[in-house]
Amino acid sequence: MNKYDVVIGLEIHAQLSTKSKMFCRCANTYGLEPNTSICPVCTGQAGALPVINGRAVEYALRTALALNCKVNSTSVFSRKNYFYPDLPKGYQISQYDEPLAEHGGTEIILKDGKTKNIGITRVHMEEDAGKNIHDDKNSYVDLNRAGVPLVEIVSDPDITSPEEAVLYFKKLKTILEYIETCDCNMEEGNLRCDANISLKPAGRTAFGTKVEIKNLNSFRFLEKALSYEIERQTKALDVDEKIIQETRLFDSNKSVTRAMRKKEEANDYRYFPEPDLGPLVLARPFIDKLSSGLIELPDARIKRFVAEYNLSYYEADLFCSDKTLASYYEDTVKATGDTKLCSSWIQTVVLKALNDNKINVKDLTITPRAFSELLLLIKDGSINQNTGKDVFEEMLKSGKSAKVIVEDKGLSQIHDEGLIEQIVEEVIRESSVQVEQYRSGKVAVMGFLVGMVMKKSGGKAKPAVVNELLKKKLG
Amino acid sequence: MSNSYLKSSIPELAKALRDKKISAVELCELFFERIKKHKDLNSYISVFEKESLIQASLLDEEGFSEKDPLLKGIPISLKDIFMLEGKKTTCASKMLENYIAPYDATVTKRLKEQRAIIIGKNNMDEFAMGSSNEHSYFGPVKNPWDTTRVSGGSSGGSAAAVSAGLSQISFGTDTGGSVRLPASYTGILGLKPTYGRVSRYGVVAFASSLDQPGPMARNVHDLAIAYDAVAGFDKYDSTTSSNRAESIYEYLLKDNRKELTHQTIGIPTAFMKDGVNKDIVKSFEETLSLIKKLGFKTVDIELPHAKYALDVYYIVNPGEASSNLSRFDGIRFGYRDKEYKDLGSLYSGSRGEGFGEEVKRRIMLGTFVLSAGYYEAYFAKAAKVRSLIKQDFETAYTKCNAILMPVSPFTAFKLGEKMDDPLAMYLSDIFMVPVNIAALPSLAFPTGFDTGGLPIGMQLIGKPFDEKNIFGITRLIEMEKQDCFNRISIE
Numbered sequence: 001m002n003k004y005d006v007v008i009g010l011e012i013h014a015q016l017s018t019k020s021k022m023f024c025r026c027a028n029t030y031g032l033e034p035n036t037s038i039c040p041v042c043t044g045q046a047g048a049l050p051v052i053n054g055r056a057v058e059y060a061l062r063t064a065l066a067l068n069c070k071v072n073s074t075s076v077f078s079r080k081n082y083f084y085p086d087l088p089k090g091y092q093i094s095q096y097d098e099p100l101a102e103h104g105g106t107e108i109i110l111k112d113g114k115t116k117n118i119g120i121t122r123v124h125m126e127e128d129a130g131k132n133i134h135d136d137k138n139s140y141v142d143l144n145r146a147g148v149p150l151v152e153i154v155s156d157p158d159i160t161s162p163e164e165a166v167l168y169f170k171k172l173k174t175i176l177e178y179i180e181t182c183d184c185n186m187e188e189g190n191l192r193c194d195a196n197i198s199l200k201p202a203g204r205t206a207f208g209t210k211v212e213i214k215n216l217n218s219f220r221f222l223e224k225a226l227s228y229e230i231e232r233q234t235k236a237l238d239v240d241e242k243i244i245q246e247t248r249l250f251d252s253n254k255s256v257t258r259a260m261r262k263k264e265e266a267n268d269y270r271y272f273p274e275p276d277l278g279p280l281v282l283a284r285p286f287i288d289k290l291s292s293g294l295i296e297l298p299d300a301r302i303k304r305f306v307a308e309y310n311l312s313y314y315e316a317d318l319f320c321s322d323k324t325l326a327s328y329y330e331d332t333v334k335a336t337g338d339t340k341l342c343s344s345w346i347q348t349v350v351l352k353a354l355n356d357n358k359i360n361v362k363d364l365t366i367t368p369r370a371f372s373e374l375l376l377l378i379k380d381g382s383i384n385q386n387t388g389k390d391v392f393e394e395m396l397k398s399g400k401s402a403k404v405i406v407e408d409k410g411l412s413q414i415h416d417e418g419l420i421e422q423i424v425e426e427v428i429r430e431s432s433v434q435v436e437q438y439r440s441g442k443v444a445v446m447g448f449l450v451g452m453v454m455k456k457s458g459g460k461a462k463p464a465v466v467n468e469l470l471k472k473k474l475g
Numbered sequence: 476m477s478n479s480y481l482k483s484s485i486p487e488l489a490k491a492l493r494d495k496k497i498s499a500v501e502l503c504e505l506f507f508e509r510i511k512k513h514k515d516l517n518s519y520i521s522v523f524e525k526e527s528l529i530q531a532s533l534l535d536e537e538g539f540s541e542k543d544p545l546l547k548g549i550p551i552s553l554k555d556i557f558m559l560e561g562k563k564t565t566c567a568s569k570m571l572e573n574y575i576a577p578y579d580a581t582v583t584k585r586l587k588e589q590r591a592i593i594i595g596k597n598n599m600d601e602f603a604m605g606s607s608n609e610h611s612y613f614g615p616v617k618n619p620w621d622t623t624r625v626s627g628g629s630s631g632g633s634a635a636a637v638s639a640g641l642s643q644i645s646f647g648t649d650t651g652g653s654v655r656l657p658a659s660y661t662g663i664l665g666l667k668p669t670y671g672r673v674s675r676y677g678v679v680a681f682a683s684s685l686d687q688p689g690p691m692a693r694n695v696h697d698l699a700i701a702y703d704a705v706a707g708f709d710k711y712d713s714t715t716s717s718n719r720a721e722s723i724y725e726y727l728l729k730d731n732r733k734e735l736t737h738q739t740i741g742i743p744t745a746f747m748k749d750g751v752n753k754d755i756v757k758s759f760e761e762t763l764s765l766i767k768k769l770g771f772k773t774v775d776i777e778l779p780h781a782k783y784a785l786d787v788y789y790i791v792n793p794g795e796a797s798s799n800l801s802r803f804d805g806i807r808f809g810y811r812d813k814e815y816k817d818l819g820s821l822y823s824g825s826r827g828e829g830f831g832e833e834v835k836r837r838i839m840l841g842t843f844v845l846s847a848g849y850y851e852a853y854f855a856k857a858a859k860v861r862s863l864i865k866q867d868f869e870t871a872y873t874k875c876n877a878i879l880m881p882v883s884p885f886t887a888f889k890l891g892e893k894m895d896d897p898l899a900m901y902l903s904d905i906f907m908v909p910v911n912i913a914a915l916p917s918l919a920f921p922t923g924f925d926t927g928g929l930p931i932g933m934q935l936i937g938k939p940f941d942e943k944n945i946f947g948i949t950r951l952i953e954m955e956k957q958d959c960f961n962r963i964s965i966e
Contacts, residue, residue: 040577040578043807044802044807045558045578045802045808046558046564046566046571046574046679046680046802047556047557047558047564047580047676047677047678047679047680048578048677049676049680049711049712049713050713051712051713052713081797081798081801081845083801083804083822085804085806085818088802088807089801089802090798090800090801090802090804091798091801141806141807268846270797270798270842270845270846270847270850271845271850272794272795272845272850272854275682275683275684275714275795276680276683276712276713276714277713277714278713278714
């Protein structure tokens with residue numbers, strides 16, 4: 001048993017993938033020339049006022065519902081005041097004591113197969129800040145990102161290890177991808193994570209002093225930063241050193257965290273209700289409509305896959321962690337009627353191809369329909385599994401259909417038993433040593449003989465037929 | 476050219492333009508002549524003579540017809556707090572001395588749609604903070620009735636300009652009396668509309684939950700026309716009401732005497748019993764007799780929490796202002812200290828030098844009342860008292876249809892008199908602030924002069940979104956006391 005209990009809570013910021021920004025009509029588009037998607041509102045010009053983007057509210061609400069939160073029919077926008085060059089108004093419009101939704105949670109599956117619920121304290125809406133850019137001499141501000149809608153998802157301090165933290169973060173990403181409220185492109189900063197972590201003597205109820213680690217924008221960084229922090233805090237506590245409440249940054253080059261600012265240096269954000277916006281009042285029927293319109297979420301889909309397609313939990317989870325992959329599997333099953341064949345082929349051939357080519361399933365040029373055609377050729381014996389793999393490669397390269405490739409290259413298996421019989425007889429003649437061995441009881445030699453026949457047939461003979469004929473001839 | 480149009484109302488000017496008795500260019504020239512003549516009043520920060528004359532000549536070419544809006548071709552001005560695209564909007568601050576508005580305020584846009592001619596932008600207290608218009612980076616505005624006295628603030632430039640005939644009408648903003656006080660100190664009319672009636676979009680924010688733009692004019696019809704042009708829902712301001720704003724001017728053209736005079740006017744006797752100048756008390760009583768003579772009933776009302784309005788105001792107002800003014804940080808626009816070493820000194824240098832004393836006082840007050848540990852004691856509590864004050868008015872309106880009160884306990888004071896005593900200055904607003912706190916409409920109108928010849932003003936406070944009623948009653952008073960209305964303060 002460990003000497004200390006680890007207590008972790010995550011604050012995850014997800015940019016909502018709406019067309020326009022949270023409080024103005026500027027395009028919410030990543031990667032534009034600096035300061036080209038800006039207006040009086042999002043640059044904080046004197047006299048400009050915010051107007052709530054209804055679609056952003058809908059997306060935030062969908063997120064809250066997917067995380068099983070209780071939606072507050074009235075929530076209030078507040079101003080969070082602080083000075084920073086990327087914050088045009090000198091305050092961020094956020095939600096404070098009356099957030100959009102509270103008291104949710106989601107389950108993660110631990111290594112031992114047990115499930116664990118991670119509570120969600122709150123989900124609230126806010127606007128993103130711009131971006132500061134520095135070169136050797138100057139600093140610049142790009143306000144394209146200023147005013148992009150965000151949801152902040154705050155977890156309960158239910159996480160007890162870096163592994164759980166990663167599982168939870170991955171789970172949130174999957175859910176957000178399912179409900180299509182966030183592009184979840186972590187390199188573009190769509191999905192960002194801050195972690196709060198503290199240690200306490202094992203079994204004690206009172207929390208220790210927490211440290212916040214900012215901007216952990218990959219699963220790997222999250223895990224490394226937390227592991228480092230556990231090690232650091234353990235060492236400190238072991239020698240009775242006090243943990244300082246502070247904000248730390250993760251240095252990904254050295255895999256260490258460094259103090260950024262202490263609690264005393266922290267901003268007093270002077271929150272107060274945003275007078276430019278009234279309270280956000282959501283009609284119950286609107287909430288109910290979104291709730292009932294919610295698509296099937298990953299947990300439910302996994303359960304259904306296990307029941308409906310007779311998959312192992314592992315397989316179902318593997319497919320359902322990616323919405324597109326899960327649909328790829330389902331579409332293929334529908335077209336082929338073979339749950340096992342589809343499962344094994346997606347796990348091996350498809351995932352390998354994605355990995356080799358470093359692409360996502362949604363970028364795969366072979367559609368579920370084209371893929372099913374290939375699987376059907378294997379299923380009806382037109383080609384064998386190995387040939388199938390070559391055909392798949394060819395499909396990737398040329399974009400041709402499986403049937404066309406098989407026909408063009410003459411890969412179809414030989415169905416003419418007379419022809420196979422000729423080859424079998426030839427092999428028996430040429431392999432007298434092995435034939436003797438077989439007849440004297442060394443059955444394993446059969447594999448060699450089958451291989452010889454396959455080789456001579458150019459891989460087109462059906463192994464089952466070859467087997468049968470050989471047995472018959474060798475008596 | 477003798478200025479026989481100086482005392483004309485907007486409908487009269489519109490008719491003269493239609494009848495080609497005067498051209499829009501000539502009309503503009505008359506105003507510019509007077510602006511130059513009375514430059515020492517310091518009522519304008521910018522004047523757009525060249526552009527205005529070009530615009531006027533284009534309108535002359537086009538001609539004027541019955542179908543045109545009444546404001547077409549009428550020279551008007553705006554407090555320098557309204558965004559007017561391509562022109563400086565300074566808020567009378569060094570901070571925005573060279574700030575060119577990148578867009579039009581909704582008020583500006585609506586006035587442009589009426590094709591009024593915006594001839595200039597008026598002086599004001601810096602960021603609308605003040606009751607005397609002495610807190611301007613561009614110097615104080617002088618009262619045209621007595622140039623040793625203040626014009627009242629914060630929309631003092633607008634008031635002085637309209638009162639002196641340097642602009643037909645003007646638009647100010649009223650956060651705690653900033654339209655009504657200068658209107659009353661200069662003998663004109665000013666309307667503080669119901670909160671949410673006129674869009675705040677493009678109006679530099681002071682205290683967002685209290686700010687309302689409002690028109691200023693010398694007679695009721697002009698005031699109504701000005702109000703009609705800008706009132707109503709704006710999709711760019713989420714706090715505007717979707718209640719339809721019907722045309723007040725059309726309403727005033729009808730005979731409403733009968734339906735109006737059966738109403739009851741509330742008098743908050745207890746609230747205004749102390750510290751009111753005796754000439755103002757006398758004028759109030761005269762107004763009351765006139766109202767009774769017209770047939771109105773009167774009733775004594777209680778506003779038990781109104782005495783706390785000023786306290787609430789000086790928590791909410793600086794609190795919101797401290798946040799609203801955070802955007803003036805020297806980063807993207809506005810004054811930037813040239814000698815900064817790092818981010819911290821860029822902020823403190825730019826804000827320290829760019830803002831005036833009163834503005835910095837409010838930012839500090841506001842930062843304090845919002846800070847952790849004090850928020851509950853001040854800002855949160857003020858919000859609670861605010862709803863009590865609102866309830867006071869709701870209760871009062873079960874007994875009456877409108878409330879009559881003086882605008883201020885005293886008339887225009889000497890320049891410099893209250894500059895070193897902010898609390899005495901704040902007291903000017905004691906009768907107006909409850910109206911902003913309760914988000915009600917209030918119309919200030921002139922009722923006479925004190926023994927020193929300085930104008931006195933009363934205000935009629937209406938029910939929420941019932942501007943029509945206070946306009947109607949004021950019009951009845953105007954018809955009875957024509958000598959008090961439509962006065963030009965200076966030759």
